[in-house]
Structures are given as structure tokens and as C-alpha cells.
Amino acid sequence: xxxxxxxxxxxxxxxxxxxxxxxxxxxxxxxxxxxxxxxxxxxxxxxxxxxxxxxxxxxxxxxxxxxxxxxxxxxxxxxxxxxxxxxxxxxxxxxxxxxxxxxxxxxxxxxxxxxxxxxxxxxxxxxxxxxxxxxxxxxxxxxxxxxxxxxxxxxxxxxxxxxxxxxxxxxxxxxxxxxxxxxxxxxxxxxxxxxxxxxxxxxxxxxxxxxxxxxxxxxxxxxxxxxxxxxxxxxxxxxxxxxxxxxxxxxxxxxxxxxxxxxxx
Numbered sequence: 001x002x003x004x005x006x007x008x009x010x011x012x013x014x015x016x017x018x019x020x021x022x023x024x025x026x027x028x029x030x031x032x033x034x035x036x037x038x039x040x041x042x043x044x045x046x047x048x049x050x051x052x053x054x055x056x057x058x059x060x061x062x063x064x065x066x067x068x069x070x071x072x073x074x075x076x077x078x079x080x081x082x083x084x085x086x087x088x089x090x091x092x093x094x095x096x097x098x099x100x101x102x103x104x105x106x107x108x109x110x111x112x113x114x115x116x117x118x119x120x121x122x123x124x125x126x127x128x129x130x131x132x133x134x135x136x137x138x139x140x141x142x143x144x145x146x147x148x149x150x151x152x153x154x155x156x157x158x159x160x161x162x163x164x165x166x167x168x169x170x171x172x173x174x175x176x177x178x179x180x181x182x183x184x185x186x187x188x189x190x191x192x193x194x195x196x197x198x199x200x201x202x203x204x205x206x207x208x209x210x211x212x213x214x215x216x217x218x219x220x221x222x223x224x225x226x227x228x229x230x231x232x233x234x235x236x237x238x239x240x241x242x243x244x245x246x247x248x249x250x251x252x253x254x255x256x257x258x259x260x261x262x263x264x265x
Contacts, residue, residue: 004225007032007235008216009068011059014042014153015240015247016187017074020097023213024072025236025254028220031227032234034066035074039242040264043149044077045118045185052120056082060090062239062265069225072216073097076117076184080124093223095216099127099184100206105134107204108180112139114173116195117184119144127184141176143169145185152187155246158194166191170198183207190250239263 008024008031010017021035036059044052056078063071072095073079073086079096086094099121104113121127122142131140148169151162173181181203183189189207196205220226227234236258240247244260251258 002229003069005032005227005229005232006067006069007034007237008070008072009034009036009063009066010072010074011036011038011056011063011078012074012186013044013055013078014039014149014187015250016149016152016185016190017072018247018250019186019189019207020072020074020209020212023209024216027210027213028217028226030230030234033236034063034068035236035238036062037238037240037242037247039153039240039247042153043118043187044075045120045144045149046146047077047120049081052078052081053085056086057089058265060086064090064092066237068092070095070216070220072212074186074212076186077120077124080121080126093219095212095219097186097208097212098130099182100208100211101127101130101134101140101182101184104180104182104204104206105138108138108178110177110179111137112141112176112178114141114143114170114176114178114181115184116143116145116169116181116188118149119146121184139176141173141178143172145169145188148191149185149187152190153246155249157190162191163194166194166198170195174199178203180204180206235259237261239265241265
């Protein structure tokens with residue numbers, strides 16, 4: 001097997017990074033993928049920096065053992081806290097996920113944008129650096145989405161508990177007249193419809209999925225790592241260290257293409 005035929009690797013603290021995987025699969029259907037769901041340790045957002053780095057290294061080592069040619073850190077918290085460590089430690093290319101606060105800042109009409117993210121992302125030096133580079137006239141309404149990842153990981157996306165939390169977290173943003181809301185966690189795109197219903201059609205909701213897929217393709221092309229072999233069907237393997245029932249449900253539309261395994265690492 002040529003190096004270009006090796007799989008794209010992705011890892012997240014759980015199932016949220018599948019929102020990135022779907023964008024990757026849509027843009028590059030000829031690429032094989034390996035997805036690692038560290039659901040046992042979800043969410044990363046309430047862990048300290050040292051723990052997040054430890055998990056990121058462990059996940060990277062696992063994907064490297066599967067011969068991945070590029071690794072997508074499909075987790076905002078792991079990106080903002082650990083990607084520099086990973087890039088310094090390994091030669092393989094890494095793609096990170098950052099909240100799309102800059103596009104929101106450029107497009108806002110009300111000069112107020114909201115960001116819904118984990119505590120680990122909002123407290124990171126990388127997010128602080130990005131947000132401090134924006135206009136001082138811009139109002140950034142930050143909100144920690146405490147409890148949202150846990151509900152998603154349990155499969156309770158459309159539950160009453162989820163609606164209660166979302167209304168509580170979005171209320172300050174509505175009051176501040178935001179016209180853009182940035183989803184700063186790869187789990188949160190699964191809440192996009194519910195968020196839109198609460199904030200109304202005039203508010204634009206932004207996530208990073210498409211931009212990440214495009215960046216991944218650009219890096220693969222620049223390094224001549226695009227898979228041009230079309231005779232062999234690509235594979236898509238998902239590994240999760242908890243019960244796979246929620247992961248299977250969220251990937252129901254892809255069940256004929258993928259293989260999901262429970263692996264306790």
C-alpha cells in the first residue's frame with residue numbers, strides 16, 4: 001500500500017467529532033478513515049491541561065499504530081490545549097479545530113457575536129490570543145455549555161433537559177442582540193436545529209466542519225497524499241472505548257459503509 005492510500009485519522013473526546021468526519025467523507029469520498037472516540041474520558045472540556053495533553057498523546061499513538069497519514073484533532077478543547085505539543089512531538093501533519101470566531105467577527109452587523117464552547121476551550125491561551133486580536137468594539141458573549149456534551153454522549157439530543165440547558169445558555173446572547181453564534185465544540189453541530197429554533201432565523205450559526213475538511217484536503221494535496229487509487233473501496237473504521245450504541249445511532253445513515261468496534265484503551 002502506498003503512503004497516499006493510508007487512512008485519515010480523527011480523534012475526539014467522544015462522538016462529537018463525527019460532525020467533522022461527515023464533512024471529510026463528503027468532500028473526499030475516496031479516502032479511508034479511522035475515527036477514535038475517547039468517550040470514556042468525555043468531556044475533555046472540564047479536564048485540566050495536563051490531562052488533555054495526556055489524552056491527546058494517547059489517542060495520537062493509537063492512530064499512528066493504524067498507519068494514519070494525517071491526524072485531525074476533531075475536538076476544540078484538545079486543539080486549543082494540546083496541538084502545539086503534538087506538532088512538536090510527531091512528524092505527521094495535524095489539523096486542528098478552532099472556534100470560527102474570526103468569520104463571525106467579520107460578518108456581524110450588530111457588533112455582537114456569541115460563542116458556545118467548553119470551559120477548556122474558552123480558558124485556553126489559543127482562544128484568548130484569537131479573541132484578543134479582534135476589534136475592541138466587538139462584544140463577544142462567551143458561554144460554557146456545561147452538561148451539553150454529557151447529554152449528547154448519552155443520546156439525549158432532543159430531550160427536555162437539553163432544551164432547558166440551551167434556553168438558559170442562549171438567553172444572554174439573545175439579550176445582547178448577537179447576530180452570529182459560533183459553535184466551539186464539535187459535539188454542538190448536532191444541536192444546530194434546536195439552537196436555531198430558540199434564537200430565530202435572523203441569527204447565523206457557524207461551525208468549523210467544512211473549513212476543516214477543506215484545510216485537510218489542501219494539506220493532503222500539498223504533500224501529495226491524496227488517495228488516487230479508485231479500484232479498492234475505502235474503509236471507515238470507528239473505535240470507541242464505551243458502549244457503541246449512541247455512535248451507531250448518530251451514524252445510522254452510513255451503516256453500510258462503516259465498521260464500529262468497542263475497544264477499551
